[in-house]
């Protein structure tokens with residue numbers, strides 16, 4: 344027996360020995376893997392001497408400022424809601440078509456622009472370039488929005504486009520009418536100012552993205568395939584400029600989605616013979632299913648942080664963290680488990696770490712005194728780039744661990760391929776240059792888009808697909824996607840118009856400048 348103080352000393356000794364051992368293990372691990380500890384993996388990403396292309400200045404006068412905002416507000420006021428594949432608001436989609444033709448008269452009448460309506464409500468524009476040797480690119484956005492119920496806690500009616508403190512509120516303001524209107528407004532102003540492109544480009548506006556894009560995006564892709572189109576790159580909705588969202592990061596970060604997570608919807612069901620509620624069995628179909636769902640929530644999929652391209656995000660951002668986080672972020676190969684533990688605490692950062700499991704529908708029962716025969720639940724999973732649909736299904740089966748619960752894959756697809764983002768990547772570097780010219784304070788990094796986009800249907804047309812719009816997201820804003828009080832500042836909407844205005848002109852360069860030449864830092 345040791346006395347109380349002896350016990351403490353022994354504990355202290357054990358702690359010291361354990362810590363020393365841990366230190367030795369880490370050092371050995373470092374030596375064994377023969378890797379160099381670093382502070383910055385983003386150094387050297389510098390390009391210079393961009394061919395001058397954007398000769399048309401992007402200044403916006405007072406009249407245009409009013410005009411572009413009025414056009415945007417009208418777009419928000421049209422409830423182009425998609426509820427299910429067969430439940431689209433076609434009246435609103437028709438109205439939206441008329442709005443586009445009315446507020447962008449130059450786009451619809453210019454001899455430089457070819458336009459066709461696809462699958463009744465989607466739009467495809469083609470602006471041929473003067474230099475046929477330059478491979479065209481494509482800008483994507485979607486017209487439809489998810490439903491919005493004023494009673495959920497909206498400060499203003501969700502289709503009112505009302506302004507509060509410099510923000511326009513409404514469904515679609517950040518997902519994704521800001522891009523639809525921003526791209527066409529930029530093209531309208533470019534054409535009015537006499538622009539004609541050297542590199543041709545397409546614009547694709549889907550009308551059913553929120554329910555999978557099976558009509559809009561898929562038919563636009565068919566049209567393009569028939570024409571034999573191949574694209575240099577595609578830019579669609581997705582990630583954004585995050586300002587104050589990543590804790591510890593100095594300054595805002597523009598995350599350009601170079602991939603997007605996969606998705607699976609799984610139906611779980613339990614069947615039991617119905618009966619009188621006065622003689623219930625020990626377990627009901629609802630009880631069995633509730634248990635299965637609870638086990639899924641209690642046992643999240645494993646943290647895979649560092650095993651997919653999300654690792655590159657933090658390596659690119661590392662130099663914008665203070666010590667010691669900077670050191671940790673620069674050496675993800677060693678510290679990713681530690682970072683994962685911290686990031687899983689918040690839903691938006693957790694989404695980058697693992698395949699997420701969301702129980703989104705639960706149905707059963709028809710009457711208070713009838714034991715229901717059937718209980719059904721739908722689980723929506725967003726698949727981390729290092730996993731597949733098949734692996735996710737195996738995980739669900741073993742976690743549920745109850746043969747009475749039937750599992751059925753409703754639909755699913757694996758994570759999308761990773762697009763290039765190195766110094767020779769035309770699309771990535773041109774988007775990045777456009778961003779840095781406009782927002783020099785921003786750090787640009789590749790990222791994984793946690794939601795899905797229409798661009799996933801375009802993989803046969805382009806090797807490089809990017810998911811990004813320069814929408815500024817500040818703390819609290821991530822919940823506005825598909826949530827209440829979706830909004831964008833008037834200033835930010837103007838910035839989007841300017842971004843697309845400059846991006847289109849920047850794409851006219853024949854090729855990227857060679858890396859490491861002196862000058863403008865990317």
Ligand SMILES: CCCCCCCC/C=C\CCCCCCCC(=O)N[C@@H](CC(N)=O)C(=O)O
Nearest residue numbers: 552553555581582583588691692794795796821
């Ligand atoms: C280190 C990272 C910090 C975490 C910050 C979170 C950043 C959030 C920024 C943007 C939100 C992502 C929204 C992506 C667009 C989603 C588009 C969408 O809603 N798609 C639907 C429909 C479909 N096509 O499946 C979806 O359900 O995903």
Ligand SMILES: [Zn+2]
Nearest residue numbers: 485518519580
């Ligand atoms: Zn969207």
Ligand SMILES: [Zn+2]
Nearest residue numbers: 489518553825
């Ligand atoms: Zn959406």
